[in-house]
Amino acid sequence: MKRITKLRKLAIACGGTGGHFLPGLTIARHFQGHRGRVLMLLSGKNIEDQHENAEGYSLEVIKLNPTPPPRSLRSFPGFVYGTLRGTLTAVQELRKFRPDAVLSMGSFAALPPVLAAKILGIPIFLHDGNARVGRANRFFSSWARLMGTAFPAVNGEKVRCPYEYIGMPIRPELDYRPLEKTQAIEKLNALFGVEFKAELPTLLIFGGSQGAQAFNELFPRMMLDSGRTGFQVLHLTGAGKFDCVKAVYETAKFPVLCLPGTSGMHWFYQAADLVICRAGGSTLAELCLFGKFAFLIPYPFAAEQHQADNARFMVTAGAAELIDSKELTTQKAAELFNRWLADPAAFTTRGKLALAYAKPDAAAEMLWLIDSLL
Numbered sequence: 001m002k003r004i005t006k007l008r009k010l011a012i013a014c015g016g017t018g019g020h021f022l023p024g025l026t027i028a029r030h031f032q033g034h035r036g037r038v039l040m041l042l043s044g045k046n047i048e049d050q051h052e053n054a055e056g057y058s059l060e061v062i063k064l065n066p067t068p069p070p071r072s073l074r075s076f077p078g079f080v081y082g083t084l085r086g087t088l089t090a091v092q093e094l095r096k097f098r099p100d101a102v103l104s105m106g107s108f109a110a111l112p113p114v115l116a117a118k119i120l121g122i123p124i125f126l127h128d129g130n131a132r133v134g135r136a137n138r139f140f141s142s143w144a145r146l147m148g149t150a151f152p153a154v155n156g157e158k159v160r161c162p163y164e165y166i167g168m169p170i171r172p173e174l175d176y177r178p179l180e181k182t183q184a185i186e187k188l189n190a191l192f193g194v195e196f197k198a199e200l201p202t203l204l205i206f207g208g209s210q211g212a213q214a215f216n217e218l219f220p221r222m223m224l225d226s227g228r229t230g231f232q233v234l235h236l237t238g239a240g241k242f243d244c245v246k247a248v249y250e251t252a253k254f255p256v257l258c259l260p261g262t263s264g265m266h267w268f269y270q271a272a273d274l275v276i277c278r279a280g281g282s283t284l285a286e287l288c289l290f291g292k293f294a295f296l297i298p299y300p301f302a303a304e305q306h307q308a309d310n311a312r313f314m315v316t317a318g319a320a321e322l323i324d325s326k327e328l329t330t331q332k333a334a335e336l337f338n339r340w341l342a343d344p345a346a347f348t349t350r351g352k353l354a355l356a357y358a359k360p361d362a363a364a365e366m367l368w369l370i371d372s373l374l
Contacts, residue, residue: 002364007371009037011099011117015044015109015136019129019280021053023150023363024105026169027127029057030363039097041090044109062093064112079108086112087119094120101125101370104144108136118143125370126161129168129281131309133159145373148366150281150359151313166366167359168285175266176289176360184270188234191264194257196232196271201344204272206236207283207297208245214297214328216241219276220248222333229254231341234268236261266290273344274351279311279322287314288358293351294320295336297328319354 010031014024021042028038042050043064054061064086090113094102102117103125104110117124124144128137131151141147141160150168153159170176182198189196196202208215216237223233232255237245242260249256262268269275269290277283279298287294296314298307314320323336340347359365 002368004031004034004036004367004371006374007031007036007100007367009039009097009099010367010370011039011041011094011097011102011113011122013041013043013102013104013110013113014050015042015105015107015111017044017046017107018050019282020044020105020107020110021046021050022171022282023127023129023169024103025054025057026171027103027363027366028054028059029172030169031367032057032059034367036367037097039093039099041093041110041113043086043112044107060097062089064089083111083115087115090116091119094122100374103127103366103370104137104140105129106134106137108139110136110140114140114143123370123374125366125373127169127366128153130306131313132304132306133163134303134306146369148362148369150285150362151310154309154312164369166369167362168281169363169366170282170285170289170360173263174286174289176286176358179266179270181271181273184267187264187267188257188271191267192257192259194255196255196257200255201231201341202234202271202273203231203340204234204236204268204275204292205277206268207276207278208238208241212278212297212299212325214325214333215276216245217248218328218330218333219337220245222330222337223254224248224252225330226334226337228341232256233258234272235259236268273348274340279307279314281310284310284314285359285362287319287351288317288354289360291352291355291358292319293347293354295323296320297323297325300325313357314354317353317357319351 012024014021039060101123104114126144126147129150144161147163148166185196185198235258239260246258275294279296296311311322
């Protein structure tokens with residue numbers, strides 16, 4: 001294990017969605033294991049949820065005023081106002097905490113603490129969770145000493161500081177130790193009272209929590225209409241969509257385990273032979289850890305289409321197919337489904353290609369890089 005010798009106090013700026021916050025929280029928790037002190041500076045969307053989750057780990061947490069991104073002239077005054085107020089608060093908090101470094105996880109919502117670090121002369125480091133480095137991190141990079149990336153950067157020429165491909169920090173609850181499919185199926189049967197069989201091809205579907213029709217309507221209805229059996233489905237719907245998706249599956253003649261979500265995602269990955277999901281950075285990092293092939297349907301409204309870039313990384317690895325949501329019809333879904341059932345073992349084998357890109361020590365690597373440059 002690489003030793004951390006100089007870094008004792010770290011401030012982590014997490015703005016925007018869980019895609020920025022959760023990897024930051026993972027790094028914070030890992031650093032606590034090195035007896036380091038962490039100040040988390042939270043802003044942006046879902047700030048109350050972020051605050052509650054961070055407080056659960058005895059971290060020092062500060063909520064900054066939300067800073068809406070400057071998407072138009074109408075939003076620009078709010079962006080300036082939020083940035084100024086947030087920066088003043090961040091300056092005060094960083095002066096009190098006196099961190100050795102500030103780590104930003106991306107998003108313009110993290111601008112106030114990054115700007116405060118620049119004003120105070122505190123070393124700035126960055127992490128980007130996608131194959132396409134985002135606008136905020138590209139802007140911050142002119143002030144930073146180093147950026148860690150979750151994937152090889154497709155637009156690295158626009159990054160103005162040194163950067164290294166270190167992977168995506170993965171939550172420690174995700175147990176990625178090798179587990180036979182038979183054992184994972186037995187665990188799911190015991191936990192949820194189902195009667196899945198290890199010999200049946202098993203499909204895992206998730207990613208429809210924002211209401212995506214492809215995940216929660218198109219694929220379930222296509223499988224029902226196919227009249228096929230001899231397979232089984234694990235479907236995580238998202239909390240708001242569970243009742244309607246559960247109702248769709250009521251007439252299914254194949255085994256189905258339909259849930260809003262799970263805290264034991266590792267068992268679902270280990271039980272699955274194929275995954276249908278979005279192409280967020282954390283999701284793809286998890287697919288690599290478990291060596292699973294996926295039909296990836298990138299979120300079409302992701303900034304700069306970064307999920308499509310993430311998906312192309314997995315396609316290049318040989319462990320995924322990219323499906324454009326605009327081209328996903330019932331006929332296309334049926335073609336994918338039937339091709340999988342014709343030779344499920346081939347997809348299982350291709351999924352194992354992703355294992356070469358697993359980065360289980362990304363959080364430790366990010367901390368070591370910061371320490372080495374102080």
